[in-house]
Amino acid sequence: MTAIADTTTEDRYITRITGEPGLIERTDPTVWGHGDGPIDPATLASHDAKGYSIYEGLLSPGEVQAYRDELTRLATDERLKADERTVVEKASGEVRSIFEVHKISELIAELVRDPRVLDRARQVLGSEVYVHQSRVNYMPGFKGTGFYWHSDFETWHAEDGMPLPRAVSMSIALTQNYPFNGGLMVMPGSQRSFVQCAGETPADHYKASLKEQEIGVPSQADITALAEKYGIDQFTGPAGSALLFDSNIMHGSGNNITPFPRSNIFVVFNSVENTLVEPYAAPSPRPTFIASREFEPLRR
């Protein structure tokens, strides 16, 4: 399947193909900015090489508590539980994620504009940015299920029409991330390879894919090749730590049988120079609460 929207330039990130999928070398940069910002040069260089950077203590313990209280409030709001933006765990019926949460919670609306968050995204993307997606995630103890390996950009390109990997995600931990409670695993450097996925995207694919990914899944051969080349790093650290990671980095998470739950706030920033067009490989775009089409730059 080829690009159906961007007729002026060739689509360099062709996916959801019918043949044998492969790896495409990324020609776009990882760090687009050269300007100032809160990220020091060494950390920015490391982010450029590895596709991610970690900021311990981005939130103070007091802020962590305030956001945890906010997440509890949101998860127990019965009106919100029936909202289409709320994803409920298959087995238990518990809230797993709430999307577009920066429009639901004033506290989180402030957070996405906080210089500690916003200016890091601007610095990496080298432009003004807007929120492509926001959500809060709840992973319960004992029965938390993980996410299989994937690149976010592969989905955003195919299903949302995001032209280039000029987006960055920030995951802010509200609980301690141990190596053993289902925290995010990333393959450092893998953001330089675009991994094609096989299979045509069905209509309304997002409804199933938010719970369990089936289409848009990299092949085991490609995951093995990337893991052998790049290895695996884990995002560990105390509550309040933030992980900033490239839209195309290969990542996933295991399950969580420990009693220690995990929850985080997750915000995707996209460059205002990379706004969405029609999906590159899906019959129609996903809902705007998953992939925003309001492209006004975020202002403090």
Place this chain on the structure above:
Amino acid sequence: MTAIADTTTEDRYITRITGEPGLIERTDPTVWGHGDGPIDPATLASHDAKGYSIYEGLLSPGEVQAYRDELTRLATDERLKADERTVVEKASGEVRSIFEVHKISELIAELVRDPRVLDRARQVLGSEVYVHQSRVNYMPGFKGTGFYWHSDFETWHAEDGMPLPRAVSMSIALTQNYPFNGGLMVMPGSQRSFVQCAGETPADHYKASLKEQEIGVPSQADITALAEKYGIDQFTGPAGSALLFDSNIMHGSGNNITPFPRSNIFVVFNSVENTLVEPYAAPSPRPTFIASREFEPLRR
């Protein structure tokens, strides 16, 4: 349910109860020996406190390769695949474990008598020992499923009639144990608490329980209490590392979505002064390939 076999002394480890399960303080020692052996005093003291000890490089790289080849040979032996001692993965049909493997493989028969292995077990248990159970485990990459939290002794007591926690297991890694590919998690110190489990043991329970544990599962409240008190350690290290752990330590493992498979050789040594009687909480004993009733001491 009370002991049906040992009528001379009271059963201190009552389990598979119908009421609310609880924690019973262990009065028996963790380290029974005071004699010589390959374990140095500091490591033995740490084993006593934590209920486990790790021996990096117990096997040389050449030995690791020889045992890996042996495991491949065993897993691809079609005759063995049909043997009742072979456990096959529910979903994929692949071999997950082969029991009584020290009677199937000469190489593994030698290993259980190797002084590096046998003398450590003798030293911890303070007596001659025999093999209560042996097996090889294969956890594939991408789709390896873990084991929920449990104490081995709880099962061996209830279903096999093992009187006291005077047994020790050695798990020898034949692949690298990362923190993220489904390696064993233990709660250091938890061997001092016997965790009662609720529910009556059905007949032939072992057939289901070897694939997925349902009866003999500690309560979430007890697991949470233990995890908060003791924390969680992971068994990580290169291939050839060995973990020696107490029969009553609370342990479990997560799934493995990484491409890195895990395999190990697992041997349970029981003291010849702790031989099996009738099950304490099951209609009949499990098969001898899971719980041996040949109590002759191992000789080199």
